[in-house]
Amino acid sequence: MFGRFVIRGNRVLAGVALWGVLATGVNAADPQPYVTSLASTGEGDLDTALKASSDLLALQSTQAVGPFALAGRVRDEYDRLRTALESCGYYDGTVHIVLSRPKADAKAAPAASQSPNAPGAFMGDDAAVLNSPTIDGKSQDLANWIANVPKGEKVEARVSVDKGPLYHLGHITLKDDKTGEPPKLTPEQTKALGLATGQPAIAQTVLNGGGQLLDALREGGHALARVEKPVAYLRPETRTLDIVYPVTPGPVLNVGAISLEGLQKVHPAFIRRRLTVEEGQLYQPSKIEAARQNLTDLGVFSSVGVKDGSPTAVDGTMPLDFSFREGKRHAVGAEAGYSTDLGARAGVNWTHFNLLGNAERLRLVALVTGLGGSAQQGLGYDVYADLFKPDFLQRNQNLSARIEGLRQLFWSYRQTALLVRGGVARPLARNWNGNFGLAAEQESIEQFGVTRDYTILSAPLSTTFDNTGVGNPIEPATHGMRLSLGVTPSFSLGTKGEGTSFFAVMNASASTYFDLNHLGISKPGRSILAFRGTIGSIQGASTWSIPPDQRMYAGGSATVRGYRWQGVGPQYGDTRYAIGGTSIDAGSVEYRQRILRSFGMAMFADAGQVGETSMPFNGTLRVGTGAGVRYYTPIGPVRLDVAVPINRAPQGDKWDLYIGLGEAF
Template sequence: MVIPAYAADPQAYTVTIAQTGDAELDQMLKDSCTLISLKDAAPVGSFAMVARARADEERFMTALHSLGYYEGKAQVHIANRPLDDRGLYDTIDYSPASPPISIQITVEPGALYHIRTLSIDGKVPVDAKQWLALKDQAPARAAAIQQAREKLQTALQEHGYALAKVDEPVGHLLPDTDELDVSYHVESGKRVALGKITVKGLNQVKPDLVDRHLRIAKGEPFKLSDIEKNRQDLQATGVFSSVRTRIGKSLDSQQQLPVTFIVSERLRHTTQLGAAYSTDLGASFSSFWQNRNLLGFGEQLNFTAGITQIGGNSTTGIGYNVGLNFIKPDFLQLDQTLHVSLAAIKQSLSTYDQDAVLGEVLLSRKLTPFWTGGIGISPEQSTITQAGETHDYTLVSLPVSLKYDSTNSLLDPTSGSIVTPSVTPVVALTGSETNTFVIMQLSASTYLDWHSQGRSVLALRGLLGDIVGAGRFDLPPDKRFYGGGSNTVRGYRYQSIGPQFSDGNPQGGKAIATATIEFRQRLFEHYGIVAFTDAGQVSPDTLLASGDWRVGAGIGARYYTGFGPLRLDFALPVNQQSNSGSFEIYIGLGQAF
């Protein structure tokens, strides 16, 4: 005799949702179903299971209405019994533990309703109906109807009606024609002007800094977008962790509306430690110290120090870098920044050995929301050894650049583009047969978001560079172009692509061209994978005129954190050259580009 095994409390179950024929509705039903989302995380007994199913029926009705199905029906059956079946609880309690109880969800959408008329009740500008951004005969989706209310409220405030109030929309169903009449009741009030502008929360930040960035004043017409732009400008100074606005709820004695900016200052000092590894450059460790508000006007003082080139296959010894950087925002005028830096570096590479002291004074200016221009002067003194020959170089560079940046993130961009053309004349005071040469570069990257949440991204990168005014061996070795490594062609050792000496070490060239295509796919919440192909060539003379193209390909893994993705890339050289290894590995913070 076989004794059946009865289910204990909690009771296992399976869930099936019948397809409705509307893919968007099917997905919304699945996403809102707690019977599915809590099935494994929070097992339940009979009473809680039925309560969960009843709550889901209400959620399904909300989903139907949100998409315009106002006559839809939703039913949940447990073990083929409706939820109001008196014997349902006993059925659940005395069901065998295996197989689990079956839960069936059936949703009948019914007719899709459309908007017949839109009306606004109240005294409003003649253009107000257009601000709803809804059209007659559009699907009567609850979400769109509610969003139209918010758009109308925002538009009224944008046109000076700061105290306007738009009530919840009222809908009248017309079952005979499957239509819906929608009305909005509005109390617009009168147009108002800005009252007193107040800033609260200042401590170490000087009030003058805020005054420079506030471009609204008492007595000006109230305009919501102007207030928001000023809030964003204050946030962009970098000295505040948050900037909020609080608009007065009533007019002051002058019949104007006061506005308050509430700021929270960032910690004045910050310290960071970092590490990275690649098979070509080895391990590196870095430290960073920053004063974000040195003199009270958002000045930054940054100190960096790092040990590099520990054990890489393209290195011959351990290197270091030490740097001090001062940044003065709003130098002489708004949106203009002064950068002053001093650094010392040591590099021991297969390409060359270098000891250098570098300086730079750079003036950058934000020209538009996306374009930034820069011009500077950069003196440097270096000693470089290549192919057994050592030379001292004293150089003065005059970099001129433009940068277009519409990306949405520094470490993990998913949309937008970056384009950077630059021209850098270099005057060689010592160490070269030619007094002056010019380095020209054009780099670009773009990011195509295949989904609105940035989960599938196609990233493209390219670089063109050319040097005129000097022969290849008249150029300091560190000013020549090299290919290979994370920044150009992965899978090849750092700086290995291009002309070579007889011993296989790189010579460097006068021109470079590289291109990358990379596909990035998020998996779950914190993980991701990438696949990429890089290609590039380094020419000894004219751009694209000579030099063998090298191609690398690989895959990578990403772990997404709150401060940026951790990167692991594995790359192979597709068409190897004499000095390339069999593979390269790269580990770091942030995407490769």
């Protein structure tokens, strides 16, 4: 739809309105096929508006009609195209339509340069030249001309416009709809209109200005503000358009009583604690919408709505009505993944939402792992239960807990373990989050033919920064940075005389994304350079004093592609057995290119090393490179990467394949 100024001259325009489609004529005879050509004006936005407005063009292949109905469609075409011209600021334009028989021996006569209100002209038996929305008594002649076209022969409709001069905005006035005086607005509210004298008189810009002003008024607490459709005055002598906006600001209001409707299993007290708007604060739609979205993010509602609770102010406030529709409480799903190093993993999961009435979530997962894979020696399993409790002890502080049993049969070691861990996460500042937890692990590990049992207690502490603006972790980032810093003090109690050890695992990783649109060589979000860096160190104990699963390894999609999982770092002779180390450093660069709408490709290079001392940047540097394809789905890209090692380790893979959901980083 396009905005339209509907009356010209020095009179007041009836307003800025939206035009609609008028159906005229009846199909009283055999349908007359035709083909339409619409000449370009050389202005992309105007051409788009004209094409969207043209019924001759839109209906030529789907709704063939008889001569009388087609004649009516031609007449209506003038109004529709003139509306499009005026919507783009051209108020003195002329529309030309030529109907002709392409198969006739005589050539079609050219369109005459007539004024918009001149009568139509008919040129013999083979062409009709029309320049008027009214045919002045010749409608029957036009219909007869169409009716005389031989059956089965298409009529050609050639449409063109003369734009005429572009009109600009003249005086822009705000008038209180009650007093007739200029309303009392802040400079920020006046600026929100976004219009200035001399701008092109484009209808949609004028309409948008009123909406922007209304938004600014409501954001300033004017909950009952009204900005009516603007009144426009056309000034042909200066080719300008004067605009008057009727504005009723209304009083500044605070948030009043908040009602909750539709809650069944979710406790109202929990929702009230969760709400980020409170009674008595300034009425601001942006904060009210943020509160609604915050409740939606709990994951227990299929929809959350909010609306003003009264058509008038209530004791200087505006009540709010929140409405809820609770989602299904149970969900069953399946998950699968594959890489040539870790093989395939597949399993099922079951989720219970709103477990205790406060939006808790319990998730049970059972996976079979190690189905093939160059880093695996056999089948394993991973079975765990996750509990998530939002607003633990205070708002925006979440509790996560897991109990897990797993068996992993890597070439590096064979592990059977029971783990219990819990942590609290909360925002620290804008884009910053912190996490503190406790974990206990009882495990049995076989490495190089020797089996040892370990009891490990740890207290992981981490912080993350993310300003990519991507809420869904599977959705690819196109700008910004992600940073993660962590330290995990650990105490390990070994059996069979292995004694105890104290050590601290420290790690940091960062990734950043650069859109090549900033260099003017691509469209936004289509061509991305992504960079990743990782560094880590274990302090307090030597390699052999640390349980094998706590050591540092590299290789695979998380560090260096082209090398199998745990395939980078100290190895046990020329075998496939990785020893692990006490330091790591790795980096990646990746070029991502969207192709068409749903496909993409990537090229990447990774490098990394694992050292036997706690100081990073020592060891044997391994480099891998490769490429991949992407298929973009509504929830994120499906990724398929193939990578090869540049300096392959003894017994290392010649290539590796990775399949996953979301980008590697």
